[in-house]
Amino acid sequence: MLEQPTFGRRLKELRLERGLSQAALAGSEISTGYLSRLESGARQPTERVVTYLAQVLGVDRSAFDRPPSGGSLAQALSIASSADDDEGIENLIVVLGQVREETPFLRWQALWLISQYWQRRGERAKEQACLEELGRVADELALPELQCRAGFQLARSLRATGEVTRALGIAVNAYQLAKSAGLSVTDTGSALLTLVSVEAEAGRLPDARAHVDELVELVEGRSDPLAAQALWSAATVRSRQGDHEVARSYLERAMKELDSGADLTLWARLRLAAASLNLQSTPPHIDRARECLQEAASALALVGTPVMRQELLTLQAQLAFEEGRYADARALHDQLHQDVLLLTYRDQVRLHILDSRLMLTEGREEEGIRRLKELGEQAGQQSNIDLAAEIWRILAESLEDVSQSRHGAKS
Template identity: 70%
Template sequence: MTEESSFGARLKALRLQRGLSQAALAGDEISTGYLSRLESGARQPTDRVITYLAKRLEVDRSAFDALPGGSSLAQGLGIATSSDTDEAVEDLIAVLATAQDEDPLLRWQALWLIARYWQRRGERTEEQACLEELAEVADELELPALQCRSRTQLARCLRSTGQVARALELAVQAYHEAQEAGLSTSDTGTALLALVSVEAEAGRLPDARAHAQELVELVAGRTDTLRVEALWSAATVSSRYGDDESAHAYLTQAMQALDSRVDPVLWARLRLAAASLYLQSRPALTEPARKCLTEAETALALVGTPVQQQELLVLQAHLAFEEGRYEDARAAHDRLDLDTLVLTYRDRIRLQTLDSLLMIVEGHQAQGLAQLKELGEEARRTSYLDLAAEIWRVLAETLENTGRSKSAAG
C-alpha cells in the first residue's frame, strides 16, 4: 500500500472509529464525493484539507501518517504486538481495512488484537463485528484452538450486550471444541468461564453450578489469573443460588490468591465484584461493600478504564441507596451519562432498576413501579431469566413495603 493510499485508509478508519458518515465529516467545506475519493486514494489531500479533516476528527495531523517502513499487515501486526499502545492498534485497524490476499493467520492475529482494543474502550458494536470476522477466519483455518478462542470471546461479547441466547449457543460450541480437541487447560478453562457466565444469565443455574465446580477443579493448584477468575465465577453462581456464604468464601479465596502487583486491573475488578455481591445479599452487607469500593477506587484511579470507572460509580450509587442516602444515590446516578454508557447489559438494567426505586422514594411511585415492570418484562424477553427474577423480586418487595406504608398511614 502506497503512502498516498495509506492516507485514505487512515482517514476512513478514523471516521468509522468515531461513527461518522461521510456527509457528517465533510461538513460545509468539502463535498462527500471529494471525501469519498480521498478515502479510496483516487485524490490526494492539500495541506488545507488535511488541517480541516484533522480538526473535524479532533486528531493531530500526524494521525494520517503512514506506518514507518511500510504498511503491510505483517508490519502493522508486528508494530502493534511489540508496542502495546492504542495508537499502534489504530494504525493496524487502518492497515487491515485495505489488506487483501493476506495470510489468514495474520488476519486472525490482527483481529484478535483489534477486538481486545474495542473491548477495553467499551465499544461493543465494533468489538462484536470484529469477533464475528475472527470466528469466520478461524473456521477458514480449521484450527480448533483458534475456533475455540474466537467463539469464547464472541460469546462473552454477546452476553454483555444482552444477546444471551446466541451467546449460550457459542459458549457450548467452544467448550465442546476444547474437549474434543483436547485443548490446553487455559483454553478449556476460558471456554468454561464463558459458559458458566452465560448459563447463569440464562437462568440455567443447575448447569452453571455444575460447570463452575468443574472449572474450579480443573484449575486447582494453579497460581495464575485463570484460577482467580474461576473462583470469581463460582462465587457469582453461588450468589445467584442465594448461597451467600459460599459466594463470599469463593471471593475471599480469589482476592487472597491475587497480588495487586501481578494484575492491578483484575485486582480492582475483584473488589468491584465483591462489592456487588455484598450489596445483593439480603440484607445488604454495606460495611464490607464500602471497604471493597474504597480499595477499588484507589486502584482504578491509576489503572482504570472508562468501563471500570462507570462500574465503580454505579456501585457507589447502589451503596448509597442501601444505606438510605437517597440524595447521594441520585447524585451518583445522575453523574452517569446514559447516552455514553459502556456497561454490560446486566449492569445497565440494574442501574435502571435503581432509578426506579429512587423514583418511588422521591414520590413518583406510579412511574417507578411501571418502569420496574417494564424492566422485568424486557429481561424476560431477552432470555435473561435470572435477571428477570431479580427484578420481579424487587418489585414484589416494593409493593409489599408500599402496602405496609399505606396500612400504617391508615
C-alpha cells in the first residue's frame, strides 16, 4: 500500500472518478473529517479502513498500490462540469498542471471553468493569470467567439481591480472583434456590457452613454439575464451622469422583468445595485434601500459568493450609518476587515468613505477630514470623476457639520 501523502491523492482520484462526495464515501463507517485527513495525507489509514474504502469504491485493495495518474484532462473536465461543488474544479486545476499533450479545445474548456472558479472566490490575480492563458489558447485556435469571450472576461477582471487603462484597450478590442465577425447577440452584448462598464469607470461617460444606448437597443424585446444586465448598465451610466431618477427607473425595470428562477445570482446582484444607488441618492432613499437589501440577503443565503457577501455587509453598514446607527455601522465595517477584502476598487473606496465618516461621529474629526481629502485626490487621479465629486460633496457637508457642531459648543 502507498505511503502518505501519495495514498491520499490516489484515494481522492478513485473517489472523483466515481463521482462520489466525501460524505458518500465515508458513509456511516468513518467521519468525513477523517476521510478528509486521509486524502490530504495527514492521517495514515488502518487495514480496516482500506478494506472498507476498497469495498465502497468497488476496487481491489491493489488499486491503492498504484500512484495517482491525475487522470486525463477530458476525464477531469467531465467530473468538474457535472459537480455541484468546487472539488471537481480543484482536481481539474491539478490535472491541467500535469498534462502536456492535450488538444487546445480541452485546455480552453478547462481554463474557462477554472477562471470562473477563481472569480467566485475573489482571487483576482489567479483569475487574471488564467484569463491571460485563455486568451493565448483562443488566439491559437483563431476562433473569434473564444477570442472575444476571453477578452471581455479579462477586461472585467482588470476593471474590478482598478486597472482601467489596460481594461479599456482589451474591452475595445473584444467589442470590435464581435462587430467585425458578426458574432451572436449574446457575445456582442456581453462585449458591449464590458466596454460600457470600463468606459464608465474611466470617466468616459459620453462614450459609455452611446454604447449603453446601443446595448439596450440590441437586447430590446428580450427578458433574459443579458437584457437585465443591459438595463443595469444603463442605470449605472445615468447614475454617474447625475440622473439618479432615470437610473432608478432602469434598475426597477430590470428587477421587475428578471424572474428569480432565470438567474437567482443576478436577481440578488440587481438588488444590491439598487440598494447602493438608493443610498447614494441625495437625500438617500433609505426605505427602498432597506427593502432591496432584505431581498438580496434572502437570495444570498442560497447562492451568495464570498464577494457578494462582502458587498452585502458593506451596504448594510452604509444603511446603518444613514439610519444613525453608528455603532452598528462600525461593527459591520470592522467585521469586513476581519477577512481579506474581495471588493472591487470602487466598493473599497466607498468602504473607506464610510470609515472616514464614522471617524467624524466618533470625535476623530481631523483624521476623518484628512482621509476624505486623500480619497478625493486619489479618485481624481484615477479619473473616477463622479466618485471624486461624491467624495468632495461629502467632505464639504462634513466640514459644515463640524463647523456647526463647534459653533454650537461655543454657544
